[in-house]
Amino acid sequence: MALSSMTGFARSHGASGPYAFEWELKSVNAKGLDLRLRLPPGWDELEAHAKKRAGELLSRGTVYANFNVKRANALSAVRINEDVLAAVVKVAGQLAGKIDAVAPSVDGLLGIKGVIEVVEPESDEEEDRVAKAAAIAAFDEALQNLVAMRRREGIALGQVLLQRMDEIERLAKRAEAAPGRKPEAIRARLAEQVAALLEASERFDADRLTQEALLIAAKADIREELDRIASHIAQARELIGKGGPIGRRLDFLAQEFHREVNTCCSKSNDIELTNTGLEMKTVVEQFREQVQNLE
Structure with a gap:
């Protein structure tokens, strides 16, 4: 059985549906095995598999695993919150009769927090499931590359x-x-x-x-x-x-x-x-x- 260092670096890339992702793994010396994951929101379920596989292939070292993902062709929608806008206009009208002030402009109204909402595109459950399976496979590839470098x-x-x-x-x-x-x-x-x-x-x-x-x-x-x-x-x-x-x-x-x-x-x-x-x-x-x- 070959000797292994505790230091190493590896990357892997993958894509699935609208998603493109990258794993970056770096390991340094440590008394035991410590996997430190950085995952974006919505991808937390990758953690259990990553820790299990790392425990199977590595004995010691602190491993930093960063996962970056981008969703292509998924433009966010901009929506006006009609209720908030109506409330703002009503208050502006009430103040107009009490103080000498310039009427609010359109850009001024749109700049008020809550008037404009950015709505993220809805995700497809099947697309997400397949993408997460591909991300797991990409992690395994990066981990194998890390093990090879350490050896x-x-x-x-x-x-x-x-x-x-x-x-x-x-x-x-x-x-x-x-x-x-x-x-x-x-x-x-x-x-x-x-x-x-x-x-x-x-x-x-x-x-x-x-x-x-x-x-x-x-x-x-x-x-x-x-x-x-x-x-x-x-x-x-x-x-x-x-x-x-x-x-x-x-x-x-x-x-x-x-x-x-x-x-x-x-x-x-x-x-x-x-x-x-x-x-x-x-x-x-x-x-x-x-x-x-x-x-």
């Missing part, structure tokens, strides 16, 4: 993530081979610390000194962290190979990578090992940033 981006992201795994593996091998991890280097550091203790005090407990030396050696050992990093690399490669909605699981692995690399840096008392750990930390952060875009 194309997901494939590209998968290649980038595998490259990051290769880089982390290379740096982990460099850390393992660092001169500061060799027994002779550790012995030399311990000898320096023992000499410092002897110089500070002539009285010391030999057993305690041995225990402290062993403790220092144990704290400096990053074998356990390197083993866990190798295990995380194997898991990440396996997940990317299987595909599907794995974004959350890879994000968890990225956090585990970060924890182990931080521990390696904190244990390091060798400049080369520290620099390698910092490089690895940068690559882990790049990995996590890319994972945020996966479904």
